[in-house]
Amino acid sequence: MFLLALCICWNKLVVVGALPNSTTSYLQQSNVYVLSPSELASLAPYSQFARAAYCPPSVVDGWMCGEACEAVPDFLVSLTGGDGSDTQYYYVGYWLFGDTVIVAHQGTDATKLLAYLTDVDIFLESLDPLLFPGISSSVQVHSGFANEHAKTAPTILAEVYKLLDQYGAESVTLVGHSLGGALAELDCLFLALSLPSNIAIRGVTYGTPRVGNPAWASFFDSTVPDFQRINNGKDPIPIVPGIFMGFSHVRGEVHITEPNYAVSCPGNDDATDANCTIMTVPNVFDSNMLNHLGPYQGIYIGSLFCT
Structure with a gap:
Protein backbone atom coordinates (compact mmCIF):
# COMPACT_ATOMS: atom_id res chain seq x y z
CA MET A 1 0.00 0.00 0.00
CA PHE A 2 2.81 2.36 0.92
CA LEU A 3 4.67 1.68 -2.32
CA LEU A 4 1.54 2.48 -4.32
CA ALA A 5 1.04 5.71 -2.39
CA LEU A 6 4.66 6.67 -2.86
CA CYS A 7 4.46 5.98 -6.60
CA ILE A 8 1.33 8.13 -6.88
CA CYS A 9 2.95 10.91 -4.92
CA TRP A 10 6.10 10.91 -7.04
CA ASN A 11 4.03 10.70 -10.19
CA LYS A 12 2.46 13.99 -9.22
CA LEU A 13 5.96 15.45 -9.22
CA VAL A 14 6.72 13.94 -12.63
CA VAL A 15 10.36 14.20 -13.31
CA VAL A 16 12.34 13.66 -16.43
CA GLY A 17 16.06 13.25 -16.20
CA ALA A 18 18.13 11.67 -13.55
CA LEU A 19 21.54 10.91 -12.52
CA PRO A 20 24.78 9.88 -13.99
CA ASN A 21 28.09 10.41 -12.31
CA SER A 22 31.51 9.21 -11.31
CA THR A 23 33.66 11.03 -8.85
CA THR A 24 34.66 8.61 -6.22
CA SER A 25 38.32 8.15 -5.37
CA TYR A 26 38.74 4.90 -7.29
CA LEU A 27 36.11 5.56 -9.99
CA GLN A 28 37.58 8.64 -11.58
CA GLN A 29 36.85 7.99 -15.23
CA SER A 30 35.69 10.28 -18.03
CA ASN A 31 33.36 7.71 -19.58
CA VAL A 32 30.87 5.08 -18.51
CA TYR A 33 32.59 1.85 -17.54
CA VAL A 34 31.62 -1.51 -16.05
CA LEU A 35 32.54 -2.16 -12.44
CA SER A 36 34.63 -5.24 -11.81
CA PRO A 37 33.32 -8.03 -9.55
CA SER A 38 35.74 -6.94 -6.84
CA GLU A 39 34.57 -3.33 -7.02
CA LEU A 40 30.97 -4.46 -6.70
CA ALA A 41 31.79 -6.78 -3.81
CA SER A 42 33.57 -3.97 -1.99
CA LEU A 43 30.27 -2.06 -1.77
CA ALA A 44 28.42 -4.82 0.10
CA PRO A 45 29.42 -3.73 3.64
CA TYR A 46 28.04 -0.25 2.99
CA SER A 47 24.77 -1.80 1.79
CA GLN A 48 24.59 -3.62 5.13
CA PHE A 49 25.31 -0.43 7.06
CA ALA A 50 22.48 1.31 5.18
CA ARG A 51 20.20 -1.67 5.83
CA ALA A 52 20.97 -1.61 9.56
CA ALA A 53 19.91 2.05 9.75
CA TYR A 54 16.29 0.93 9.36
CA CYS A 55 16.50 -1.02 12.61
CA PRO A 56 15.45 0.64 15.88
CA PRO A 57 18.12 1.85 18.31
CA SER A 58 17.10 -0.86 20.77
CA VAL A 59 18.70 -3.52 18.54
CA VAL A 60 21.38 -1.41 16.86
CA ASP A 61 22.77 -0.41 20.28
CA GLY A 62 24.20 -3.87 20.85
CA TRP A 63 24.75 -4.46 17.12
CA MET A 64 22.08 -7.17 17.28
CA CYS A 65 20.10 -6.25 14.15
CA GLY A 66 20.21 -9.64 12.46
CA GLU A 67 21.78 -10.27 9.05
CA ALA A 68 22.97 -6.70 8.50
CA CYS A 69 24.86 -6.61 11.79
CA GLU A 70 26.18 -10.14 11.37
CA ALA A 71 27.65 -9.20 7.98
CA VAL A 72 29.97 -6.60 9.58
CA PRO A 73 30.69 -8.07 13.02
CA ASP A 74 33.71 -5.85 13.67
CA PHE A 75 31.63 -2.67 13.88
CA LEU A 76 31.51 -0.90 17.25
CA VAL A 77 28.40 1.20 17.83
CA SER A 78 28.88 4.25 20.02
CA LEU A 79 25.71 6.30 19.48
CA THR A 80 22.16 5.63 18.28
CA GLY A 81 19.23 7.98 18.03
CA GLY A 82 15.98 9.00 16.41
CA ASP A 83 12.47 7.62 16.81
CA GLY A 84 11.79 6.74 13.17
CA SER A 85 9.00 9.30 13.01
CA ASP A 86 9.83 12.80 14.20
CA THR A 87 13.52 12.10 13.67
CA GLN A 88 14.90 9.35 11.43
CA TYR A 89 16.91 6.62 13.12
CA TYR A 90 20.66 7.11 12.93
CA TYR A 91 23.77 5.58 14.40
CA VAL A 92 27.49 6.33 14.66
CA GLY A 93 30.37 3.98 15.36
CA TYR A 94 33.80 2.75 14.36
CA TRP A 95 34.44 0.02 11.77
CA LEU A 96 37.68 -1.80 12.51
CA PHE A 97 38.20 -3.38 9.09
CA GLY A 98 37.61 -0.12 7.25
CA ASP A 99 39.43 1.96 9.89
CA THR A 100 36.73 4.59 9.53
CA ASP A 109 9.97 4.05 6.47
CA ALA A 110 6.66 2.75 5.18
CA THR A 111 5.22 2.81 8.69
CA LYS A 112 6.15 6.38 9.52
CA LEU A 113 3.92 9.01 7.93
CA LEU A 114 5.84 12.04 9.17
CA ALA A 115 9.08 10.84 7.58
CA TYR A 116 7.20 10.24 4.34
CA LEU A 117 5.77 13.76 4.36
CA THR A 118 9.26 15.16 4.91
CA ASP A 119 10.33 13.27 1.82
CA VAL A 120 7.86 15.11 -0.40
CA ASP A 121 8.45 18.63 0.91
CA ILE A 122 10.10 19.89 -2.25
CA PHE A 123 10.96 23.54 -1.70
CA LEU A 124 14.54 24.77 -2.12
CA GLU A 125 16.18 26.87 0.56
CA SER A 126 19.64 28.23 1.31
CA LEU A 127 21.88 26.27 3.68
CA ASP A 128 21.60 26.97 7.41
CA PRO A 129 24.42 29.44 8.13
CA LEU A 130 24.88 27.96 11.61
CA LEU A 131 25.70 24.56 10.13
CA PHE A 132 27.26 25.73 6.85
CA PRO A 133 28.82 29.13 7.65
CA GLY A 134 30.10 31.28 4.82
CA ILE A 135 28.35 29.37 2.03
CA SER A 136 26.69 31.46 -0.68
CA SER A 137 22.90 31.77 -0.44
CA SER A 138 22.79 30.59 -4.07
CA VAL A 139 23.65 27.08 -2.82
CA GLN A 140 20.23 25.64 -2.05
CA VAL A 141 18.81 22.30 -0.94
CA HIS A 142 15.47 20.55 -0.46
CA SER A 143 13.93 22.19 2.62
CA GLY A 144 12.55 18.97 4.08
CA PHE A 145 15.94 17.29 3.86
CA ALA A 146 17.64 20.34 5.37
CA ASN A 147 15.21 20.45 8.30
CA GLU A 148 15.66 16.74 9.01
CA HIS A 149 19.45 17.03 8.77
CA ALA A 150 19.57 19.94 11.22
CA LYS A 151 17.93 17.82 13.94
CA THR A 152 20.94 15.53 14.29
CA ALA A 153 23.93 17.31 12.74
CA PRO A 154 25.44 18.85 15.93
CA THR A 155 25.05 15.59 17.90
CA ILE A 156 26.61 13.53 15.12
CA LEU A 157 29.52 15.97 14.73
CA ALA A 158 30.34 15.76 18.44
CA GLU A 159 30.29 11.95 18.34
CA VAL A 160 32.44 11.84 15.21
CA TYR A 161 35.05 14.07 16.86
CA LYS A 162 35.06 11.76 19.90
CA LEU A 163 35.56 8.61 17.83
CA LEU A 164 38.27 10.12 15.61
CA ASP A 165 40.21 10.97 18.75
CA GLN A 166 39.47 7.63 20.47
CA TYR A 167 40.55 5.40 17.58
CA GLY A 168 43.02 7.65 15.79
CA ALA A 169 40.99 7.28 12.59
CA GLU A 170 41.44 9.70 9.72
CA SER A 171 38.28 9.07 7.73
CA VAL A 172 34.50 9.28 8.10
CA THR A 173 32.08 7.37 5.88
CA LEU A 174 28.45 8.43 5.50
CA VAL A 175 25.82 5.95 4.34
CA GLY A 176 22.07 5.87 3.82
CA HIS A 177 19.24 4.73 1.57
CA SER A 178 16.40 6.85 0.14
CA LEU A 179 15.81 9.80 2.49
CA GLY A 180 18.73 8.45 4.52
CA GLY A 181 20.91 8.86 1.44
CA ALA A 182 19.89 12.50 1.17
CA LEU A 183 20.79 13.03 4.84
CA ALA A 184 24.11 11.29 4.30
CA GLU A 185 24.81 13.58 1.34
CA LEU A 186 24.14 16.64 3.50
CA ASP A 187 26.30 15.17 6.25
CA CYS A 188 29.17 14.69 3.81
CA LEU A 189 29.41 18.39 3.10
CA PHE A 190 28.66 19.38 6.70
CA LEU A 191 31.47 17.19 8.05
CA ALA A 192 33.87 18.14 5.26
CA LEU A 193 33.47 21.77 6.31
CA SER A 194 33.48 21.08 10.06
CA LEU A 195 36.32 18.60 10.53
CA PRO A 196 40.08 19.16 10.09
CA SER A 197 41.24 19.01 6.49
CA ASN A 198 43.27 15.84 7.07
CA ILE A 199 40.07 13.84 7.74
CA ALA A 200 38.90 12.11 4.57
CA ILE A 201 35.15 12.14 3.89
CA ARG A 202 33.50 9.38 1.89
CA GLY A 203 29.82 8.94 1.03
CA VAL A 204 28.02 5.80 -0.22
CA THR A 205 24.27 6.18 -0.73
CA TYR A 206 21.48 4.09 -2.23
CA GLY A 207 18.39 5.15 -4.16
CA THR A 208 18.95 8.78 -3.26
CA PRO A 209 16.71 11.58 -4.59
CA ARG A 210 18.16 14.85 -5.80
CA VAL A 211 19.13 16.95 -2.79
CA GLY A 212 19.81 20.45 -4.10
CA ASN A 213 20.17 22.85 -7.00
CA PRO A 214 23.04 23.02 -9.54
CA ALA A 215 24.99 25.37 -7.25
CA TRP A 216 24.73 22.75 -4.50
CA ALA A 217 25.91 20.00 -6.84
CA SER A 218 28.86 22.07 -8.05
CA PHE A 219 29.99 23.08 -4.56
CA PHE A 220 29.53 19.55 -3.24
CA ASP A 221 31.52 17.99 -6.10
CA SER A 222 34.43 20.35 -5.49
CA THR A 223 34.41 19.69 -1.73
CA VAL A 224 33.54 15.97 -1.45
CA PRO A 225 35.24 14.12 -4.34
CA ASP A 226 34.85 10.63 -2.81
CA PHE A 227 31.14 9.97 -3.23
CA GLN A 228 29.04 7.22 -4.81
CA ARG A 229 25.28 7.21 -5.46
CA ILE A 230 24.16 3.68 -6.15
CA ASN A 231 20.92 3.27 -8.12
CA ASN A 232 19.16 0.02 -8.83
CA GLY A 233 17.41 -0.83 -12.09
CA LYS A 234 14.31 1.26 -12.71
CA ASP A 235 14.04 2.82 -9.28
CA PRO A 236 12.14 6.12 -9.73
CA ILE A 237 13.39 7.84 -6.56
CA PRO A 238 16.75 8.95 -8.04
CA ILE A 239 14.94 10.95 -10.75
CA VAL A 240 13.01 13.11 -8.26
CA PRO A 241 12.62 15.98 -7.49
CA GLY A 242 12.74 16.97 -11.13
CA ILE A 243 15.36 18.94 -12.97
CA PHE A 244 12.55 21.23 -14.11
CA MET A 245 12.02 22.12 -10.41
CA GLY A 246 15.58 23.39 -10.13
CA PHE A 247 17.23 20.26 -8.71
CA SER A 248 20.47 18.59 -9.78
CA HIS A 249 22.36 15.50 -8.67
CA VAL A 250 25.93 15.50 -7.44
CA ARG A 251 28.42 13.27 -9.20
CA GLY A 252 29.17 9.64 -8.43
CA GLU A 253 26.42 7.53 -9.99
CA VAL A 254 26.81 3.76 -9.98
CA HIS A 255 23.87 2.15 -11.77
CA ILE A 256 23.04 -1.52 -11.19
CA THR A 257 21.40 -2.57 -14.45
CA GLU A 258 21.03 -6.24 -13.53
CA PRO A 259 22.20 -8.47 -10.66
CA ASN A 260 25.99 -8.45 -10.34
CA TYR A 261 26.38 -5.92 -13.17
CA ALA A 262 26.80 -2.19 -12.67
CA VAL A 263 28.29 0.78 -14.46
CA SER A 264 29.90 3.96 -13.24
CA CYS A 265 28.39 7.03 -14.93
CA PRO A 266 30.15 10.38 -15.29
CA GLY A 267 28.80 13.90 -14.90
CA ASN A 268 25.76 15.44 -13.23
CA ASP A 269 22.39 14.34 -14.64
CA ASP A 270 24.07 13.37 -17.89
CA ALA A 271 21.59 11.83 -20.34
CA THR A 272 24.08 10.46 -22.85
CA ASP A 273 24.36 6.74 -22.05
CA ALA A 274 21.63 4.11 -22.16
CA ASN A 275 23.16 2.28 -19.18
CA CYS A 276 22.78 5.24 -16.82
CA THR A 277 19.66 5.99 -14.80
CA ILE A 278 18.40 8.99 -16.69
CA MET A 279 18.05 6.94 -19.87
CA THR A 280 16.87 3.78 -18.11
CA VAL A 281 14.17 5.67 -16.18
CA PRO A 282 13.16 8.63 -18.36
CA ASN A 283 10.10 9.31 -16.19
CA VAL A 284 8.25 7.84 -13.21
CA PHE A 285 5.73 6.07 -15.44
CA ASP A 286 8.55 3.94 -16.86
CA SER A 287 9.86 2.77 -13.48
CA ASN A 288 9.59 0.01 -10.91
CA MET A 289 9.19 1.10 -7.31
CA LEU A 290 10.23 -2.33 -6.01
CA ASN A 291 13.70 -1.68 -7.45
CA HIS A 292 14.08 1.00 -4.77
CA LEU A 293 14.42 -1.76 -2.17
CA GLY A 294 17.13 -3.62 -4.09
CA PRO A 295 18.82 -5.85 -4.56
CA TYR A 296 22.08 -3.98 -3.99
CA GLN A 297 24.87 -6.56 -4.26
CA GLY A 298 22.19 -9.12 -3.40
CA ILE A 299 21.02 -7.09 -0.39
CA TYR A 300 17.57 -5.58 0.09
CA ILE A 301 17.28 -2.37 2.11
CA GLY A 302 14.23 -1.15 4.04
CA SER A 303 12.36 -1.65 7.29
CA LEU A 304 10.99 -4.96 6.01
CA PHE A 305 14.55 -6.28 5.84
CA CYS A 306 15.64 -5.42 9.37
CA THR A 307 15.93 -9.08 10.38
Whole structure:
Protein backbone atom coordinates (compact mmCIF):
# COMPACT_ATOMS: atom_id res chain seq x y z
CA MET A 1 0.00 0.00 0.00
CA PHE A 2 2.81 2.36 0.92
CA LEU A 3 4.67 1.68 -2.32
CA LEU A 4 1.54 2.48 -4.32
CA ALA A 5 1.04 5.71 -2.39
CA LEU A 6 4.66 6.67 -2.86
CA CYS A 7 4.46 5.98 -6.60
CA ILE A 8 1.33 8.13 -6.88
CA CYS A 9 2.95 10.91 -4.92
CA TRP A 10 6.10 10.91 -7.04
CA ASN A 11 4.03 10.70 -10.19
CA LYS A 12 2.46 13.99 -9.22
CA LEU A 13 5.96 15.45 -9.22
CA VAL A 14 6.72 13.94 -12.63
CA VAL A 15 10.36 14.20 -13.31
CA VAL A 16 12.34 13.66 -16.43
CA GLY A 17 16.06 13.25 -16.20
CA ALA A 18 18.13 11.67 -13.55
CA LEU A 19 21.54 10.91 -12.52
CA PRO A 20 24.78 9.88 -13.99
CA ASN A 21 28.09 10.41 -12.31
CA SER A 22 31.51 9.21 -11.31
CA THR A 23 33.66 11.03 -8.85
CA THR A 24 34.66 8.61 -6.22
CA SER A 25 38.32 8.15 -5.37
CA TYR A 26 38.74 4.90 -7.29
CA LEU A 27 36.11 5.56 -9.99
CA GLN A 28 37.58 8.64 -11.58
CA GLN A 29 36.85 7.99 -15.23
CA SER A 30 35.69 10.28 -18.03
CA ASN A 31 33.36 7.71 -19.58
CA VAL A 32 30.87 5.08 -18.51
CA TYR A 33 32.59 1.85 -17.54
CA VAL A 34 31.62 -1.51 -16.05
CA LEU A 35 32.54 -2.16 -12.44
CA SER A 36 34.63 -5.24 -11.81
CA PRO A 37 33.32 -8.03 -9.55
CA SER A 38 35.74 -6.94 -6.84
CA GLU A 39 34.57 -3.33 -7.02
CA LEU A 40 30.97 -4.46 -6.70
CA ALA A 41 31.79 -6.78 -3.81
CA SER A 42 33.57 -3.97 -1.99
CA LEU A 43 30.27 -2.06 -1.77
CA ALA A 44 28.42 -4.82 0.10
CA PRO A 45 29.42 -3.73 3.64
CA TYR A 46 28.04 -0.25 2.99
CA SER A 47 24.77 -1.80 1.79
CA GLN A 48 24.59 -3.62 5.13
CA PHE A 49 25.31 -0.43 7.06
CA ALA A 50 22.48 1.31 5.18
CA ARG A 51 20.20 -1.67 5.83
CA ALA A 52 20.97 -1.61 9.56
CA ALA A 53 19.91 2.05 9.75
CA TYR A 54 16.29 0.93 9.36
CA CYS A 55 16.50 -1.02 12.61
CA PRO A 56 15.45 0.64 15.88
CA PRO A 57 18.12 1.85 18.31
CA SER A 58 17.10 -0.86 20.77
CA VAL A 59 18.70 -3.52 18.54
CA VAL A 60 21.38 -1.41 16.86
CA ASP A 61 22.77 -0.41 20.28
CA GLY A 62 24.20 -3.87 20.85
CA TRP A 63 24.75 -4.46 17.12
CA MET A 64 22.08 -7.17 17.28
CA CYS A 65 20.10 -6.25 14.15
CA GLY A 66 20.21 -9.64 12.46
CA GLU A 67 21.78 -10.27 9.05
CA ALA A 68 22.97 -6.70 8.50
CA CYS A 69 24.86 -6.61 11.79
CA GLU A 70 26.18 -10.14 11.37
CA ALA A 71 27.65 -9.20 7.98
CA VAL A 72 29.97 -6.60 9.58
CA PRO A 73 30.69 -8.07 13.02
CA ASP A 74 33.71 -5.85 13.67
CA PHE A 75 31.63 -2.67 13.88
CA LEU A 76 31.51 -0.90 17.25
CA VAL A 77 28.40 1.20 17.83
CA SER A 78 28.88 4.25 20.02
CA LEU A 79 25.71 6.30 19.48
CA THR A 80 22.16 5.63 18.28
CA GLY A 81 19.23 7.98 18.03
CA GLY A 82 15.98 9.00 16.41
CA ASP A 83 12.47 7.62 16.81
CA GLY A 84 11.79 6.74 13.17
CA SER A 85 9.00 9.30 13.01
CA ASP A 86 9.83 12.80 14.20
CA THR A 87 13.52 12.10 13.67
CA GLN A 88 14.90 9.35 11.43
CA TYR A 89 16.91 6.62 13.12
CA TYR A 90 20.66 7.11 12.93
CA TYR A 91 23.77 5.58 14.40
CA VAL A 92 27.49 6.33 14.66
CA GLY A 93 30.37 3.98 15.36
CA TYR A 94 33.80 2.75 14.36
CA TRP A 95 34.44 0.02 11.77
CA LEU A 96 37.68 -1.80 12.51
CA PHE A 97 38.20 -3.38 9.09
CA GLY A 98 37.61 -0.12 7.25
CA ASP A 99 39.43 1.96 9.89
CA THR A 100 36.73 4.59 9.53
CA VAL A 101 33.97 6.21 11.52
CA ILE A 102 30.57 5.26 10.09
CA VAL A 103 27.50 7.50 10.21
CA ALA A 104 24.28 5.96 8.92
CA HIS A 105 20.78 7.39 8.48
CA GLN A 106 17.43 5.63 8.14
CA GLY A 107 15.52 6.11 4.92
CA THR A 108 11.83 6.56 4.33
CA ASP A 109 9.97 4.05 6.47
CA ALA A 110 6.66 2.75 5.18
CA THR A 111 5.22 2.81 8.69
CA LYS A 112 6.15 6.38 9.52
CA LEU A 113 3.92 9.01 7.93
CA LEU A 114 5.84 12.04 9.17
CA ALA A 115 9.08 10.84 7.58
CA TYR A 116 7.20 10.24 4.34
CA LEU A 117 5.77 13.76 4.36
CA THR A 118 9.26 15.16 4.91
CA ASP A 119 10.33 13.27 1.82
CA VAL A 120 7.86 15.11 -0.40
CA ASP A 121 8.45 18.63 0.91
CA ILE A 122 10.10 19.89 -2.25
CA PHE A 123 10.96 23.54 -1.70
CA LEU A 124 14.54 24.77 -2.12
CA GLU A 125 16.18 26.87 0.56
CA SER A 126 19.64 28.23 1.31
CA LEU A 127 21.88 26.27 3.68
CA ASP A 128 21.60 26.97 7.41
CA PRO A 129 24.42 29.44 8.13
CA LEU A 130 24.88 27.96 11.61
CA LEU A 131 25.70 24.56 10.13
CA PHE A 132 27.26 25.73 6.85
CA PRO A 133 28.82 29.13 7.65
CA GLY A 134 30.10 31.28 4.82
CA ILE A 135 28.35 29.37 2.03
CA SER A 136 26.69 31.46 -0.68
CA SER A 137 22.90 31.77 -0.44
CA SER A 138 22.79 30.59 -4.07
CA VAL A 139 23.65 27.08 -2.82
CA GLN A 140 20.23 25.64 -2.05
CA VAL A 141 18.81 22.30 -0.94
CA HIS A 142 15.47 20.55 -0.46
CA SER A 143 13.93 22.19 2.62
CA GLY A 144 12.55 18.97 4.08
CA PHE A 145 15.94 17.29 3.86
CA ALA A 146 17.64 20.34 5.37
CA ASN A 147 15.21 20.45 8.30
CA GLU A 148 15.66 16.74 9.01
CA HIS A 149 19.45 17.03 8.77
CA ALA A 150 19.57 19.94 11.22
CA LYS A 151 17.93 17.82 13.94
CA THR A 152 20.94 15.53 14.29
CA ALA A 153 23.93 17.31 12.74
CA PRO A 154 25.44 18.85 15.93
CA THR A 155 25.05 15.59 17.90
CA ILE A 156 26.61 13.53 15.12
CA LEU A 157 29.52 15.97 14.73
CA ALA A 158 30.34 15.76 18.44
CA GLU A 159 30.29 11.95 18.34
CA VAL A 160 32.44 11.84 15.21
CA TYR A 161 35.05 14.07 16.86
CA LYS A 162 35.06 11.76 19.90
CA LEU A 163 35.56 8.61 17.83
CA LEU A 164 38.27 10.12 15.61
CA ASP A 165 40.21 10.97 18.75
CA GLN A 166 39.47 7.63 20.47
CA TYR A 167 40.55 5.40 17.58
CA GLY A 168 43.02 7.65 15.79
CA ALA A 169 40.99 7.28 12.59
CA GLU A 170 41.44 9.70 9.72
CA SER A 171 38.28 9.07 7.73
CA VAL A 172 34.50 9.28 8.10
CA THR A 173 32.08 7.37 5.88
CA LEU A 174 28.45 8.43 5.50
CA VAL A 175 25.82 5.95 4.34
CA GLY A 176 22.07 5.87 3.82
CA HIS A 177 19.24 4.73 1.57
CA SER A 178 16.40 6.85 0.14
CA LEU A 179 15.81 9.80 2.49
CA GLY A 180 18.73 8.45 4.52
CA GLY A 181 20.91 8.86 1.44
CA ALA A 182 19.89 12.50 1.17
CA LEU A 183 20.79 13.03 4.84
CA ALA A 184 24.11 11.29 4.30
CA GLU A 185 24.81 13.58 1.34
CA LEU A 186 24.14 16.64 3.50
CA ASP A 187 26.30 15.17 6.25
CA CYS A 188 29.17 14.69 3.81
CA LEU A 189 29.41 18.39 3.10
CA PHE A 190 28.66 19.38 6.70
CA LEU A 191 31.47 17.19 8.05
CA ALA A 192 33.87 18.14 5.26
CA LEU A 193 33.47 21.77 6.31
CA SER A 194 33.48 21.08 10.06
CA LEU A 195 36.32 18.60 10.53
CA PRO A 196 40.08 19.16 10.09
CA SER A 197 41.24 19.01 6.49
CA ASN A 198 43.27 15.84 7.07
CA ILE A 199 40.07 13.84 7.74
CA ALA A 200 38.90 12.11 4.57
CA ILE A 201 35.15 12.14 3.89
CA ARG A 202 33.50 9.38 1.89
CA GLY A 203 29.82 8.94 1.03
CA VAL A 204 28.02 5.80 -0.22
CA THR A 205 24.27 6.18 -0.73
CA TYR A 206 21.48 4.09 -2.23
CA GLY A 207 18.39 5.15 -4.16
CA THR A 208 18.95 8.78 -3.26
CA PRO A 209 16.71 11.58 -4.59
CA ARG A 210 18.16 14.85 -5.80
CA VAL A 211 19.13 16.95 -2.79
CA GLY A 212 19.81 20.45 -4.10
CA ASN A 213 20.17 22.85 -7.00
CA PRO A 214 23.04 23.02 -9.54
CA ALA A 215 24.99 25.37 -7.25
CA TRP A 216 24.73 22.75 -4.50
CA ALA A 217 25.91 20.00 -6.84
CA SER A 218 28.86 22.07 -8.05
CA PHE A 219 29.99 23.08 -4.56
CA PHE A 220 29.53 19.55 -3.24
CA ASP A 221 31.52 17.99 -6.10
CA SER A 222 34.43 20.35 -5.49
CA THR A 223 34.41 19.69 -1.73
CA VAL A 224 33.54 15.97 -1.45
CA PRO A 225 35.24 14.12 -4.34
CA ASP A 226 34.85 10.63 -2.81
CA PHE A 227 31.14 9.97 -3.23
CA GLN A 228 29.04 7.22 -4.81
CA ARG A 229 25.28 7.21 -5.46
CA ILE A 230 24.16 3.68 -6.15
CA ASN A 231 20.92 3.27 -8.12
CA ASN A 232 19.16 0.02 -8.83
CA GLY A 233 17.41 -0.83 -12.09
CA LYS A 234 14.31 1.26 -12.71
CA ASP A 235 14.04 2.82 -9.28
CA PRO A 236 12.14 6.12 -9.73
CA ILE A 237 13.39 7.84 -6.56
CA PRO A 238 16.75 8.95 -8.04
CA ILE A 239 14.94 10.95 -10.75
CA VAL A 240 13.01 13.11 -8.26
CA PRO A 241 12.62 15.98 -7.49
CA GLY A 242 12.74 16.97 -11.13
CA ILE A 243 15.36 18.94 -12.97
CA PHE A 244 12.55 21.23 -14.11
CA MET A 245 12.02 22.12 -10.41
CA GLY A 246 15.58 23.39 -10.13
CA PHE A 247 17.23 20.26 -8.71
CA SER A 248 20.47 18.59 -9.78
CA HIS A 249 22.36 15.50 -8.67
CA VAL A 250 25.93 15.50 -7.44
CA ARG A 251 28.42 13.27 -9.20
CA GLY A 252 29.17 9.64 -8.43
CA GLU A 253 26.42 7.53 -9.99
CA VAL A 254 26.81 3.76 -9.98
CA HIS A 255 23.87 2.15 -11.77
CA ILE A 256 23.04 -1.52 -11.19
CA THR A 257 21.40 -2.57 -14.45
CA GLU A 258 21.03 -6.24 -13.53
CA PRO A 259 22.20 -8.47 -10.66
CA ASN A 260 25.99 -8.45 -10.34
CA TYR A 261 26.38 -5.92 -13.17
CA ALA A 262 26.80 -2.19 -12.67
CA VAL A 263 28.29 0.78 -14.46
CA SER A 264 29.90 3.96 -13.24
CA CYS A 265 28.39 7.03 -14.93
CA PRO A 266 30.15 10.38 -15.29
CA GLY A 267 28.80 13.90 -14.90
CA ASN A 268 25.76 15.44 -13.23
CA ASP A 269 22.39 14.34 -14.64
CA ASP A 270 24.07 13.37 -17.89
CA ALA A 271 21.59 11.83 -20.34
CA THR A 272 24.08 10.46 -22.85
CA ASP A 273 24.36 6.74 -22.05
CA ALA A 274 21.63 4.11 -22.16
CA ASN A 275 23.16 2.28 -19.18
CA CYS A 276 22.78 5.24 -16.82
CA THR A 277 19.66 5.99 -14.80
CA ILE A 278 18.40 8.99 -16.69
CA MET A 279 18.05 6.94 -19.87
CA THR A 280 16.87 3.78 -18.11
CA VAL A 281 14.17 5.67 -16.18
CA PRO A 282 13.16 8.63 -18.36
CA ASN A 283 10.10 9.31 -16.19
CA VAL A 284 8.25 7.84 -13.21
CA PHE A 285 5.73 6.07 -15.44
CA ASP A 286 8.55 3.94 -16.86
CA SER A 287 9.86 2.77 -13.48
CA ASN A 288 9.59 0.01 -10.91
CA MET A 289 9.19 1.10 -7.31
CA LEU A 290 10.23 -2.33 -6.01
CA ASN A 291 13.70 -1.68 -7.45
CA HIS A 292 14.08 1.00 -4.77
CA LEU A 293 14.42 -1.76 -2.17
CA GLY A 294 17.13 -3.62 -4.09
CA PRO A 295 18.82 -5.85 -4.56
CA TYR A 296 22.08 -3.98 -3.99
CA GLN A 297 24.87 -6.56 -4.26
CA GLY A 298 22.19 -9.12 -3.40
CA ILE A 299 21.02 -7.09 -0.39
CA TYR A 300 17.57 -5.58 0.09
CA ILE A 301 17.28 -2.37 2.11
CA GLY A 302 14.23 -1.15 4.04
CA SER A 303 12.36 -1.65 7.29
CA LEU A 304 10.99 -4.96 6.01
CA PHE A 305 14.55 -6.28 5.84
CA CYS A 306 15.64 -5.42 9.37
CA THR A 307 15.93 -9.08 10.38
